[in-house]
Amino acid sequence: MSQPTQQRIVKTAIPGPASLELHGRRETSFSSSFSVTVPLYIDRAGGGILVDVDGNHLIDLAAGIAVTSVGASHPRVVEAVKEQVDRFTHTGFLVTQYEAALGVAERLNALTPGDFPKRTALFSTGAEAIENVVKISRVYTGRDAIVVLGHAYHGRTLLTMTMTSKNVPYKEGFGPFAPEIYRVPSPYPYRWTGRGEDIAQEAFDQLAEQVRTQIGAHNVAAIIVEPIQGEGGFIVPPEGYLTKVAKFARENGIVFVADEIQTGLGRTGDMFAVNHEGVVPDLIATAKALAGGLPLSAVTGRAEIMNAVPAGGLGGTYSGNPLAAAAAVAALDVIVEEDLPARAREIESIVKPRLEALAKEGSRIGEVRGRGAMIAAEFVVPGTTEPDPDAVKKIAAYAIERGVLILVAGTFGNVIRLLPPLVIGDELLNDALDVLEEAVRDLDVLPTEVVRSVA
């Protein structure tokens, strides 16, 4: 099947009658424990377009939360999966093996920063990669403590939700939490409450002091950071922070881990977000964009750390599933050969100036930030820094009704984040930004009742 027409087409109300009918079935069949960004049911997707079951063509500024960087049906990914599914769907990499998993490992070892022998292990989800980063770091160091940041998001399993910062909806009621997780302040420049002269240094000093006085550096197995915090609201650490933390980790025998599950593989305009500062982590976790939409995650890093766990210690039934591995080989080749990191920089050069200009028109947008195709605007009550989550709900609802899918993020729920597929065309992108601008300009006259579409 060919890619859908790359054009925004609104034929019905969104969500339309066919989506609403399916949503009725969802309500009587599927647990209500999953949030509903919008009750929209998709028929097909590709490039920068999602086609819903009513035939509306929506511009996709979500990419399934930074997953479909190469688009939701890149011909090379589709071809690779079809070819693989015809041969076999599963053997279990722990039982009998296949080449595609090695192809993914070899590519990740080559693409990740660091000029040292590396190994990769494959899993299925991002949270599983982070769980394994913790297990590997503990075995390698013989230590227990794990240091994470405020505003962090690392997943929803018991361990990774413990590592995640935000209580509602990720943690409320799900305790008791995993032990030996310690949180240090995130260097969030817009909301930093310290002196603010050198936020990188101040935040680093707090980390170092907390580690020394509350934990003991010799008890810390790993420091795990997102080089740009994703769910937290695209918080970009001030320059120098990651370098200082990596150095501190090295001096104290602590494994320094980059959670690049959202930022990695081209999204921020470089293959990895740590490259912007020339930081070389010991271990890097990837997932989301890795397999062009199929579930696959990886941990890649120093061979001596990756090989520290005795054989049999890691793995799972579906780890490195052949369909996902075949898709990943294709997706990684597309990211490299089509130079999608460069495309992410082009997207930044279109999106950021437009959002910055919009921010100057009033005082609702407190900050525009991010890198590459990972750009956000933080909304505040005009004239203050008080978060305005209602504004972003209204904007997202307005946009979706006009055929533009955008996501909300942030610890305070007041951030619009744009995560388009990296293959989106300029015209679609500008059309979507026109709609977003309209929404922001018309905010005061938008209905106060948040439309049924956005939760």
Ligand SMILES: *Cc1c(COP(=O)(O)O)cnc(C)c1O
């Ligand atoms: C999405 C995400 C995860 C969790 O990945 P899942 O595949 O949802 O388990 C972990 N870390 C970061 C930074 C993420 O964005």
